[in-house]
Amino acid sequence: MNKEINIGLFGFGVVGSGLYNVLNLSEASHIKISKIVVKNPKKKRSIPSENFFFDKQTILLDLKINTVVELINDPEEAYQIVKTALKYGKHVVSANKKMIAEHLNELIALANNNNVSFLYEAAVAGSIPIIRNLEEYYNNDTLSSILGIVNGTTNFILTQANEGISYKKAMQIAQEKGFAETDPTSDVDGFDSKYKLSILIKHAFGIHVNSNSIFNNGIRNIKPRDIQYANEKGYRIKLFARAEKIDNQIIGFVAPQFVKQDNFCYQVNNEFNAITVEAAFSDKQLFIGKGAGSFPTASAVLSDISALVYDYKYEYRKSAVEGKVNFTSNFYVRVYLGSENRIDLSRIDLIQEDESFFSDEYSFKIGWIVFSELEKFDFNEWKEISLIILPNEVELAEIQYFTLQNTTELILE
Ligand SMILES: NC(=O)c1ccc[n+]([C@@H]2O[C@H](COP(=O)([O-])OP(=O)(O)OC[C@H]3O[C@@H](n4cnc5c(N)ncnc54)[C@H](OP(=O)(O)O)[C@@H]3O)[C@@H](O)[C@H]2O)c1
Known part of the structure; x- marks a missing residue:
């Protein structure tokens, strides 16, 4: 425990300044921020200007700095x-989910080759210690599913909409409260959630699926009639990042889902995040907490920095499966498709239609579709259509599957 952590901090925004304050409040005398690099020399800061470069x-050329904490808002930089x-x-600690999701395997290799740690707990669900748990506690192959509300902005908006x-x-309130950015596209269209899902899949199931390969449909097109349908059925709508392992196949996507009262996430409202993890013997477990904000996110960054004191590294034990398991879109999923124009609905063919309703004002249909067919549409940009996954889809215990014409079929009872 004698190791000195000498930090070069990039970024002094919401999380960077939070970390600075959290460190000042903690008694970690062996952890020190030596230099802070930011972008804008003209910006007014809450601490004296001599701290900034x-x-x-x-930072990068300073040999005394042994740890870089990267908390900037520019993924490429x-x-x-x-x-x-x-x-x-x-050593590097980062919170940049987009950057990590897009370059994870390369960065892991770099860290290994240089015998340093690369930690990023804050990148997924803020203060919830999900990555370390997936690494250390669920460190075998019994894990079967991850279902998460990993974006507080959308959960806040959906909570208001459900009411x-x-x-x-709802978006206006979220922006006033600081839960939504001026340009909320990444949050409301599910991009932010899929970056996090990509990282979760790596730690849960061992493979890196680049976020470009993960389908994301957000909440922008959910209409009052969809909420009305949910209310009539006793559902709430949640934006889920979801991944499952079935034999040697992994499925994963981000989409709104109807949620029944018995789902662990039904009561997770406002800006809170939650992740349900399901494994063969422990059954379902729920992690819940704040997924964003200055201090909650900084606490996860601090936890990573503290772990460096005892040379903590992610071991990626499950990565031995890389090359042996596939990420697939070849499964059936049961969906609700709603539109104010029934012609729109006719553009999407369901393999089996279970329920439908048509009127001049609003129409919907419910049924089964091969997921790869859904992926052909950009639902975020198709404003007329709302796509919502049916609630029993998340009841993994009920799933049976078999192969039909080269397609893995998920059947729910
Ligand atoms: N906010 C949250 O609750 C939260 C939660 C989880 C993860 N994260 C992640 O944490 C990271 C930081 O988010 P944030 O909300 O703290 O961002 P932010 O408030 O927008 O602050 C961004 C900081 O990055 C600095 N910066 C931008 N480009 C730079 C560059 N090229 N070189 C040096 N500094 C640069 C900015 O400098 P100036 O001050 O000079 O403009 C600013 O200090 C992001 O990756 C974000 O996704 C945030």
Whole structure:
């Protein structure tokens, strides 16, 4: 425990300044921020200006700095900083989910080759210690499913919408409360959730699936009529990042789902995040907490930094399956498709239609479809259509599957 952690901090925004304050409040005398690099020299700061630098080399070339904490909001620049820091033999802690999701295997290899740690607990679900748990506690292959609300902005908006507040008004409240950014596209269209899902899949099931290969449909097109349908059935709508392992196949996607009262996530409201993990013998377990915000996110960053004191590294034990398991879209899923225009609905063929309703104002149909067929549409941009997954889809215990014409079929009772 004598190791000194000498930090070069990139970024002094919501999380960076949070980390600075959290460190000041903690009694970790062996952890010290030596230099802070930010972008804008003209910005007013909450601490004296002599703490700040504007050239990344100030940190990267400083031999006394053994740890880079990367907390900037520019994924491409973050990638360059993290890559260089690892090459220069510095430990790295990052919260940048997009950058990590897109370059994970390369960064792991760099960290291994240079015998340093690369930790990123804060990148997924903020304060919830999910990555370390997937690494250490669920460190075998009994894990079968992960189902998470990993974006607080959308959960906040959906909570309001479930109570009858319009999407527009809910978004306005979210922005006023600081839960939504001025450009909320990454959150509301499910991109942010899929970056996190990509990282979760690596730690849960061992393979890296680049986020470009993961389907994401967000909440932008959910209409009051869909909420009304949910209310009539006793459902709530949640945006789920979901992955499952079935034999040697992994499925994963981000989409809104109807949730029944008996689902662990039904009561997870407002800006809270939650992740249900299901494994063969422990059954279902729920992690819940704040997924964003200055102090909650900084606490996860601090936890990673503290772990460096005892040379903690992710071991990626499950990665031995890399090459032996496939990420697949070849499964059936049961969906609700709603639109104010029934012609739109006719553009999507269901293999089996279970329920439908057509009127001049609003129509919907419910039934089974091969997931790869859904992936052909960009539902985020198709404003007329709402796509919502049916609730029993998340009841993994009920899933049976078999192969039919080269397609893995998920059957729910
Ligand atoms: N906010 C959250 O609750 C939260 C939760 C989980 C994960 N994260 C992740 O944490 C990271 C930081 O988020 P944030 O909310 O703290 O962002 P933020 O408040 O927008 O702050 C971004 C910081 O990055 C600095 N920066 C931008 N480009 C830079 C560059 N090229 N070189 C050096 N500094 C640069 C900015 O400098 P200036 O101050 O000069 O503008 C600013 O200090 C992101 O990856 C985000 O996805 C955030």
